[in-house]
Amino acid sequence: MKTMANIKKPPQLMKIFYGLAAIGALIFITVALIGNPARAWQAYLLNFLFFSAIAQGAVLFSALMHTVKARWSAPLANVAESFAAFFPISLALFVILFLGQQHVFPWLHEDLHGKEVWLNVPFLFGRDLAGLILLYGFGLAFLYHRLYFTLKDLGASGPVGRRLQARWDRRPPDEERMAARATVFGILYLLAFALVLSLVGYDLVMAADPHWFSTLFGAYSFVKAIYIGFGALIVLSALLHMSENNGYHVEENQFHDIGKLFFAFCLVWADFFYAQFVVIWYGNIPEETAYIIERTMAAPWDKLAWTIFIGCFVAPFLILINRRIKMIPRAMVVICLAVMAGIWLEHYLLLGPAFNHHIHHLPLGWVEIAVAVGFFGLLAAAVTGYFKQFPELIEANGLKTEDV
Numbered sequence: 001m002k003t004m005a006n007i008k009k010p011p012q013l014m015k016i017f018y019g020l021a022a023i024g025a026l027i028f029i030t031v032a033l034i035g036n037p038a039r040a041w042q043a044y045l046l047n048f049l050f051f052s053a054i055a056q057g058a059v060l061f062s063a064l065m066h067t068v069k070a071r072w073s074a075p076l077a078n079v080a081e082s083f084a085a086f087f088p089i090s091l092a093l094f095v096i097l098f099l100g101q102q103h104v105f106p107w108l109h110e111d112l113h114g115k116e117v118w119l120n121v122p123f124l125f126g127r128d129l130a131g132l133i134l135l136y137g138f139g140l141a142f143l144y145h146r147l148y149f150t151l152k153d154l155g156a157s158g159p160v161g162r163r164l165q166a167r168w169d170r171r172p173p174d175e176e177r178m179a180a181r182a183t184v185f186g187i188l189y190l191l192a193f194a195l196v197l198s199l200v201g202y203d204l205v206m207a208a209d210p211h212w213f214s215t216l217f218g219a220y221s222f223v224k225a226i227y228i229g230f231g232a233l234i235v236l237s238a239l240l241h242m243s244e245n246n247g248y249h250v251e252e253n254q255f256h257d258i259g260k261l262f263f264a265f266c267l268v269w270a271d272f273f274y275a276q277f278v279v280i281w282y283g284n285i286p287e288e289t290a291y292i293i294e295r296t297m298a299a300p301w302d303k304l305a306w307t308i309f310i311g312c313f314v315a316p317f318l319i320l321i322n323r324r325i326k327m328i329p330r331a332m333v334v335i336c337l338a339v340m341a342g343i344w345l346e347h348y349l350l351l352g353p354a355f356n357h358h359i360h361h362l363p364l365g366w367v368e369i370a371v372a373v374g375f376f377g378l379l380a381a382a383v384t385g386y387f388k389q390f391p392e393l394i395e396a397n398g399l400k401t402e403d404v
Helices: 010-034 038-067 073-103 121-154 159-168 176-208 216-240 252-283 286-295 301-320 330-355 367-391
Strands: none
Touching: 010 038, 010 367, 038 073, 038 121, 038 176, 038 216, 038 330, 038 367, 073 121, 073 216, 073 252, 073 330, 073 367, 121 159, 121 252, 159 367, 176 216, 176 330, 216 252, 216 330, 252 286, 252 330, 286 301, 286 330, 301 330
16 A cells, blocks of 8 residues: 555646646747737647647547457547547637637638638638537437446446436436447537537648648548547556556557557558658649648758657657557657657647748747646646545555555
8 A cells, every 4th residue: 555655636737737737828928919920820720739649549439349348448438538628628728728719720811713602700600619529419418328237237436426426326227228328428528529520620731821721631530539538548557557556457458459449549540641641742733732742842840840750650669569668658658759749749740830831940849838838737647536436436446546
């Protein structure tokens, strides 16, 4: 057992995460009001897309495993579902993005040549907000039905868990119907995930350069979200697994299986990137090639593009070919964090040239990092708060609530 001296209690950890969120928010507001508002809002957009994709992709793991009835994934699925706690925060952050529309939509000041029907702020925010509400609604409904069976077996000790348990005790639901609904909502979440993330990718990323388009960009967007969502799940599960003096445990074969899925989406991400690149290169149409040339061959973005390609594909590919590596939690934490950092930079690479023309140095600095720290604080606080509400989800494996 841990002594009281070396236990890091949840309130202390929550204070750290809230502090990070407050620091990021303070810097963002300061820069947005009295500094460089365009840079602040563009950093906000970048981090909104990145951290929302992490939560969306992690929850997809549980929905996917439940749908295909993969029993090996139980301890990982419990951890994956904790990322759903970020959904309401993500929705609120999207609404706040409306305030920075003048800075995150460069097409507001361009001749769109007939695309105004699609690219106008009320319609864009309306459809994206509706899509996110639908996606998060299906995700939370799936979580609700999943929790019924989990808490029925383990009991409920957290505040929200006790309220749910009391509700189910007063009016016991039909278990077959609950199981069927969990499957239905899991499938609906998978479908909405593909559709909504494609829409958000088109509207918030691809439309930043409104005269370029790719029919594959939507699929590329949601594959990228799965890639980093699985990476975040591996990192969190491995950190819990490696915590000293607790009983939370993930078997080697389970780490190997999730590692193989992560490796698979490394290949899928690279394949989608190549599929877009080679068609544009082969077609050699000026309005298409300009987008790729600016981001992969023109300074200062070319070095960043190579860094992303090596960090998100070449290095993980060469390392994860080794079967044993996938079973070493510490190694997987390092690899997954490196890939997630690379995808964060990839978001920056896609958006940056649309906002910064004719520059000689990357406009990447402390503002973007500070806002990222704030978003990380919000995500970490949401996940930690989830485990405080449902401590039995990890105590079932012997992990004490104090370790979260």
